[in-house]
Amino acid sequence: MIYQKVALIGLGLIASSIAWATKRGNLAGQVRGYDLSPEARETARAIGLCDVFDSAAEAAEGADLVILCVPVGAMETAIRAVAPGLKPGAVVSDVGSVKRAVIDAVTPHIPEGVQFIPAHPLAGTEHSGPAAGFAALFDNRWCLVVPSPDSDPQKVADLCAFWEGMGAHVDEMDADHHDLVLAVTSHTPHLIAYTMVGVADDLRRVTDSEVIKYSAAGFRDFTRIAASDPTMWRDVFLSNKDATLEILGRFTEELFALQRAIRTGDGDLLHDYFTRTRAIRRGIIDAGQDTSAPDFGRTPLARK
Numbered sequence: 001m002i003y004q005k006v007a008l009i010g011l012g013l014i015a016s017s018i019a020w021a022t023k024r025g026n027l028a029g030q031v032r033g034y035d036l037s038p039e040a041r042e043t044a045r046a047i048g049l050c051d052v053f054d055s056a057a058e059a060a061e062g063a064d065l066v067i068l069c070v071p072v073g074a075m076e077t078a079i080r081a082v083a084p085g086l087k088p089g090a091v092v093s094d095v096g097s098v099k100r101a102v103i104d105a106v107t108p109h110i111p112e113g114v115q116f117i118p119a120h121p122l123a124g125t126e127h128s129g130p131a132a133g134f135a136a137l138f139d140n141r142w143c144l145v146v147p148s149p150d151s152d153p154q155k156v157a158d159l160c161a162f163w164e165g166m167g168a169h170v171d172e173m174d175a176d177h178h179d180l181v182l183a184v185t186s187h188t189p190h191l192i193a194y195t196m197v198g199v200a201d202d203l204r205r206v207t208d209s210e211v212i213k214y215s216a217a218g219f220r221d222f223t224r225i226a227a228s229d230p231t232m233w234r235d236v237f238l239s240n241k242d243a244t245l246e247i248l249g250r251f252t253e254e255l256f257a258l259q260r261a262i263r264t265g266d267g268d269l270l271h272d273y274f275t276r277t278r279a280i281r282r283g284i285i286d287a288g289q290d291t292s293a294p295d296f297g298r299t300p301l302a303r304k
């Protein structure tokens with residue numbers, strides 16, 4: 001057991017997965033939780049997720065670790081609600097998909113004697129809410145921990161051990177580098193998926209239901225990603241503006257180059273480009289880093 005009491009603020013996909021994974025690994029004596037939505041609290045109680053309280057302050061009372069599991073734009077409200085009652089020596093962490101904006105929003109509200117050690121598990125699905133979580137979500141996935149120079153090494157080690165206990169591999173990263181890397185690997189790809197599904201939806205008006213009826217596997221993958229939570233992703237893009245716009249600018253330039261190659265019939269350019277990208281994918285698989293197994297325990301039935 002790593003912590004006596006762990007409190008989860010926001011009981012959605014990530015928090016509910018943390019609750020199940022914590023129980024599976026016997027990592028805490030008690031898991032406490034609160035969600036702003038009365039329906040989410042009711043569902044969490046009904047499925048026996050954790051001890052659910054009717055205020056954030058009560059949930060965080062006496063907790064050794066408080067994890068903010070709310071959308072990035074709600075992190076400040078969440079820390080304000082728990083800060084006055086935090087136990088001296090407690091650690092506050094989060095799971096937000098963006099790190100710099102969360103650090104800027106949360107740090108000013110951390111009381112004396114409490115440490116804020118941000119984290120981000122690189123695992124998720126397109127589902128949300130307390131019923132969407134399952135214990136295996138973090139198995140063999142990365143969790144990036146973002147300590148500051150002031151972080152107590154023992155508290156960082158405990159938080160890393162907690163994530164490892166939930167099945168994750170842990171790495172430490174600087175907040176700005178995290179935001180740039182995630183803009184490439186997660187944020188911009190989501191925006192492209194949202195856009196592609198929007199384009200198909202516009203086209204559907206022309207081709208009736210053909211776009212959906214004959215959708216191939218690649219497009220179906222886009223629709224899965226584009227079904228992700230609108231609040232979460234609105235907040236991600238507004239909070240990681242600079243890095244996303246930088247990567248989107250580069251993406252647009254490449255897209256124009258490929259568009260031109262198609263128009264001018266430059267088959268060599270297209271072939272060279274696709275050869276390069278195929279080598280990247282094969283390199284990932286050869287390095288044993290491919291985690292895109294078809295199901296990967298995503299089904300809620302695998303919860304316990």
Ligand SMILES: NC(=O)c1ccc[n+]([C@@H]2O[C@H](COP(=O)([O-])OP(=O)(O)OC[C@H]3O[C@@H](n4cnc5c(N)ncnc54)[C@H](O)[C@@H]3O)[C@@H](O)[C@H]2O)c1
Pocket residue numbers: 009010011012013014015034035036037040056069070071072074077078095096097098120121122123124125126127128129130229232236
């Ligand atoms: N979904 C993913 O794939 C994924 C992966 C890694 C990290 N994240 C990050 O994890 C966080 C949570 O994402 P999720 O997918 O679990 O979202 P979710 O929509 O499933 O759950 C978020 C919950 O927070 C609650 N909430 C909102 N404001 C609140 C407040 N002030 N106090 C208490 N509860 C509040 C909502 O009612 C909701 O139930 C986000 O910051 C997101 O960026 C998500």
Ligand SMILES: O=C(O)C(=O)C[C@]1(C(=O)O)C=C[C@@H](O)C=C1
Pocket residue numbers: 096097121122123124125126185186187225
């Ligand atoms: O698999 C998915 O559904 C996800 O989009 C998960 C995903 C990702 O982009 O990989 C989404 C957002 C996160 O912050 C971390 C993980």
